Amino acid sequence: xxxxFLTERLGINYPIIQSPxxxxxxxxxVIAASEAxxxxxxxxxxxxxxxxxSAIREIRRSTKYPFQVNLFAPQKRYSLTDDxxxxxxxxxxSIREELGLADRNxxxxxxxxxxxxxxVLLDEExxxxxxxxxxxxxDDLNKVKTAGALLIGCATKxxxxxxxxxxxxxxxxxxxxxxxxxxGTFRSEDEPSMIGLMALVPQVVDAVxxxxxxxxxxxxxxxxxxxxxxxxxxxxxxxxxxxxPESKAHELHKxxxxxxxxxxxxxxxxxxxxxxxxxxxxxMNELDVIPNGILPFPYQHSLTTEIRAAAGTKNxxxxxxxxxxxxxxxxxxxxxxxxxxxxxxxxxxxxxRKN
Amino acid sequence: xxxxFLTERLGINYPIIQSPxxxxxxxxxVIAASEAxxxxxxxxxxxxxxxxxSAIREIRRSTKYPFQVNLFAPQKRYSLTDDxxxxxxxxxxSIREELGLADRNxxxxxxxxxxxxxxVLLDEExxxxxxxxxxxxxDDLNKVKTAGALLIGCATKxxxxxxxxxxxxxxxxxxxxxxxxxxGTFRSEDEPSMIGLMALVPQVVDAVxxxxxxxxxxxxxxxxxxxxxxxxxxxxxxxxxxxxPESKAHELHKxxxxxxxxxxxxxxxxxxxxxxxxxxxxxMNELDVIPNGILPFPYQHSLTTEIRAAAGTKNxxxxxxxxxxxxxxxxxxxxxxxxxxxxxxxxxxxxxRKN
Numbered sequence: 038x039x040x041x042f043l044t045e046r047l048g049i050n051y052p053i054i055q056s057p058x059x060x061x062x063x064x065x066x067v068i069a070a071s072e073a074x075x076x077x078x079x080x081x082x083x084x085x086x087x088x089x090x091s092a093i094r095e096i097r098r099s100t101k102y103p104f105q106v107n108l109f110a111p112q113k114r115y116s117l118t119d120d121x122x123x124x125x126x127x128x129x130x131s132i133r134e135e136l137g138l139a140d141r142n143x144x145x146x147x148x149x150x151x152x153x154x155x156x157v158l159l160d161e162e163x164x165x166x167x168x169x170x171x172x173x174x175x176d177d178l179n180k181v182k183t184a185g186a187l188l189i190g191c192a193t194k195x196x197x198x199x200x201x202x203x204x205x206x207x208x209x210x211x212x213x214x215x216x217x218x219x220x221g222t223f224r225s226e227d228e229p230s231m232i233g234l235m236a237l238v239p240q241v242v243d244a245v246x247x248x249x250x251x252x253x254x255x256x257x258x259x260x261x262x263x264x265x266x267x268x269x270x271x272x273x274x275x276x277x278x279x280x281x282p283e284s285k286a287h288e289l290h291k292x293x294x295x296x297x298x299x300x301x302x303x304x305x306x307x308x309x310x311x312x313x314x315x316x317x318x319x320x321m322n323e324l325d326v327i328p329n330g331i332l333p334f335p336y337q338h339s340l341t342t343e344i345r346a347a348a349g350t351k352n353x354x355x356x357x358x359x360x361x362x363x364x365x366x367x368x369x370x371x372x373x374x375x376x377x378x379x380x381x382x383x384x385x386x387x388x389x390r391k392n
Numbered sequence: 393x394x395x396x397f398l399t400e401r402l403g404i405n406y407p408i409i410q411s412p413x414x415x416x417x418x419x420x421x422v423i424a425a426s427e428a429x430x431x432x433x434x435x436x437x438x439x440x441x442x443x444x445x446s447a448i449r450e451i452r453r454s455t456k457y458p459f460q461v462n463l464f465a466p467q468k469r470y471s472l473t474d475d476x477x478x479x480x481x482x483x484x485x486s487i488r489e490e491l492g493l494a495d496r497n498x499x500x501x502x503x504x505x506x507x508x509x510x511x512v513l514l515d516e517e518x519x520x521x522x523x524x525x526x527x528x529x530x531d532d533l534n535k536v537k538t539a540g541a542l543l544i545g546c547a548t549k550x551x552x553x554x555x556x557x558x559x560x561x562x563x564x565x566x567x568x569x570x571x572x573x574x575x576g577t578f579r580s581e582d583e584p585s586m587i588g589l590m591a592l593v594p595q596v597v598d599a600v601x602x603x604x605x606x607x608x609x610x611x612x613x614x615x616x617x618x619x620x621x622x623x624x625x626x627x628x629x630x631x632x633x634x635x636x637p638e639s640k641a642h643e644l645h646k647x648x649x650x651x652x653x654x655x656x657x658x659x660x661x662x663x664x665x666x667x668x669x670x671x672x673x674x675x676m677n678e679l680d681v682i683p684n685g686i687l688p689f690p691y692q693h694s695l696t697t698e699i700r701a702a703a704g705t706k707n708x709x710x711x712x713x714x715x716x717x718x719x720x721x722x723x724x725x726x727x728x729x730x731x732x733x734x735x736x737x738x739x740x741x742x743x744x745r746k747n
Contacts, residue, residue, distance in 0.1 A: 038745055195721075214569065215588035231658075233570035233588035235618065236609030236718035243722075254591030262621035263590065266742050267614045303586075363591035366550075367598075387621050390393055 043248040043270035050074030056275030057107030064095040066283035071102040073377035078105040086153040107167035136347040171223035191221030193230030211241040213253030217362030229312035242268035256364035258383020290359040294368040308358035310337030319355035398603040398625035405429030411630030412462030419450040421638035426457040428732035433460040441508040462522035491702040526578035546576030548585030566596040568608030572717035574668040584667035597623035611719035613738020645714040649723040663713035665692030674710035
């Protein structure tokens, strides 16, 4: 189970994928994960083209092993009414005041840099490319196929998985309800995905003929062995890497994870407009209850950018987006390399257990 | 993994528990499951004491293997205001009319027969007793302990699991968000449980020192192998037995399961007042959206009893409670014995797979 078609095709030692968490991965994390035998993954969605290029080059200087670069597929644009903007900015007023930010009645522009980001991946001949939030259009998809890159897509339900296979994707992530961070639903207006990994993986495996990568709530070798038993070819883990020194998550976020996040996690649209699971905090509690008080992605993301930045600077975790999956309480104080090594040892231990 | 402390203690061949689904199990199902090597389980919560006694005797006439009898722990009583009753009966008016039922402005009495039910289990010396919805009071718990019965409790979160262990329960069911039927939350007013099985099992296993039984979304040997890898000692499966000939689920419910329930499942309080997962239908869609339109358990259960009975007689699945887990689409047209045999074969196949 440990070595299979997927590990051969991706050129990795273990069926372990370090999740491309857009707000937390660093070249150092990718290097450490790939050097240790997993697939290191750069979450490049929020990075500018030049930043992506230098990150790719930095990774290549330190490892010869394969790695993934992951982007958000381009999103549908909405035209917002004054009333919608008003309903979204009003509940943020007192939060901005608490953080010493000036009042704001408009949404900062969100620049969709997808074409430029993708061009960097093509220029740099990135060999493994992942897309979150569905897929880019046929033209862009054909470009990366022609370039010969292996493609990873994300599905939160069976119908999305079959759509990805039909589009010619090489590997499908089956992302369960347990997963931290943004759910890979295709459209911003989609309902949050509510299918648990235990039920999702076998149904996706039965529906497609390409390898499936399971994601959501996995924190150790037990979880990895479990998803291999369900028929997945690998497990993708994010939260367990969030508290590592290589992660650029906020220090208070890391500390909450390692201390055993007592308030648990919830799926919210408060920070970005798209459903994402994170540690429950005041910003979620205040915004989640206001009808129509949250703009669609990416506008809510733009609207809360200053708030999240100020909350980081001022160490106010109640206003930070602290993504985490339902396994958050199993976080461990280890480096990225130590995590991959532990996962591999634990996986072998579970697989060796006899009746 | 297949034979362990739990299988030895319960005296079963396979780490498989046929779930005690209160509205669907029959003596025939329990006999078939236990004879095939699983733990057959009678969901006796809605049965009168005499009915339970004769079912136990019927089971014992046909099998010498162990079986479980499961009850709902006694529930907190509420005093309902006229306004609450009015808000709950109003949305049912048109449904009752469609089914040819007379109008109803009051809640039929719900007789809590727990003491009498438990007395039958003690009189008949039932050796494995399970409780759903928390535990009975200390007096009743001491009675079953003194009688020497093995006790099974259900937890949907870690803190409930540790409470069960502290109370002296022998085995803990870790019930994931994926599970069909009633969530085993302790109090009727508890929020629905939202933890996926993949994240719940290892956390419960780490928190208690007694064997854990995983439940929720499991439909085949892959799921069984997965929960054993997570550290569970057995898997409990319900939905997969619902469509068997031994199940007393409604024929239209069985057909929807076998045809691949296209509308999916959702957690609702519409039928009983307690969160339970079932196939999405009109009754759920109509009632779930009405603020304060649903009474707490067991009053909503009493209020919808006639509706569910009439819907059954008149073959109107849109008003039936059709419990199902998130693996519903993996249902198979097999008998109870064939299901247990298939599960055992599949489990061995997965465990035998090599790297």
